[in-house]
């Protein structure tokens with residue numbers, strides 16, 4: 340499949356799933372805009388390396404997805420946005436009564452509100468271009484809850500609702516809007532929550548992986564960034580033209596239960 344001539348903006352893409360999705364889209368020939376809140380030499384180097392690897396145009400544009408104006412500016416600076424992947428996300432694990440209010444606000448801003456702002460800016464550009472794909476990286480936690488993740492679960496359920504609403508609003512346009520709902524993927528975001536979860540459950544970190552994290556996933560295996568990238572690519576294909584408004588789980592069977 341060729342995405343030659345299409346521009347993809349992937350938020351939060353200097354690491355983990357976003358980086359994997361960006362590689363998949365660049366590999367199919369899309370021009371890619373990488374993003375995170377940092378503006379380091381290594382971020383720009385990442386873009387140069389990806390461009391060289393796939394022989395396509397890759398830029399890194401700094402933008403803090405906790406700030407509405409920067410979310411909108413990212414899409415404007417990209418100049419075109421045929422494929423929008425809302426991926427930037429953070430996590431914090433704590434019982435609701437101890438959950439810091441500033442963490443709640445940050446998670447809702449980055450994991451939910453940022454997607455409202457990027458979508459609101461990108462959809463008119465997609466209508467103008469006559470083609471568009473919005474892919475939100477939600478989570479199995481957009482479909483199921485787990486204790487100690489109040490803000491994350493609320494934000495991910497919210498993004499599924501936002502996705503369905505915009506899918507209905509764009510149903511007659513040549514635009515699809517979907518959500519990928521991964522189970523656990525071993526990225527820095529998951530690695531970082533293992534110590535806190537170990538504390539909450541009074542377990543060793545190995546026990547957390549086995550008894551808490553992979554306990555949710557009947558396959559007993561992590562999903563991979565390549566698998567998420569492959570699904571994103573499929574959602575950009577002609578075969579996926581009638582798939583819109585769908586949360587698509589990649590979770591080893593977690594949400595089948």
Ligand code: NAD
Pocket residue numbers: 350351352353354355356357374375376402403404405426427428429449450476477478479520521522523524525526527528529
């Ligand atoms: P990660 O920590 O590797 O990547 C998160 C990305 O978001 C990074 O590039 C980071 O720089 C970026 N980011 C964080 N704050 C930002 C901000 N304010 N502005 C711009 N960028 C920002 O984590 P990941 O696991 O790759 O997570 C990516 C997405 O996938 C998140 O939305 C996460 O909720 C979702 N997800 C992850 C898993 C998993 O198991 N890893 C499962 C389900 C859903």
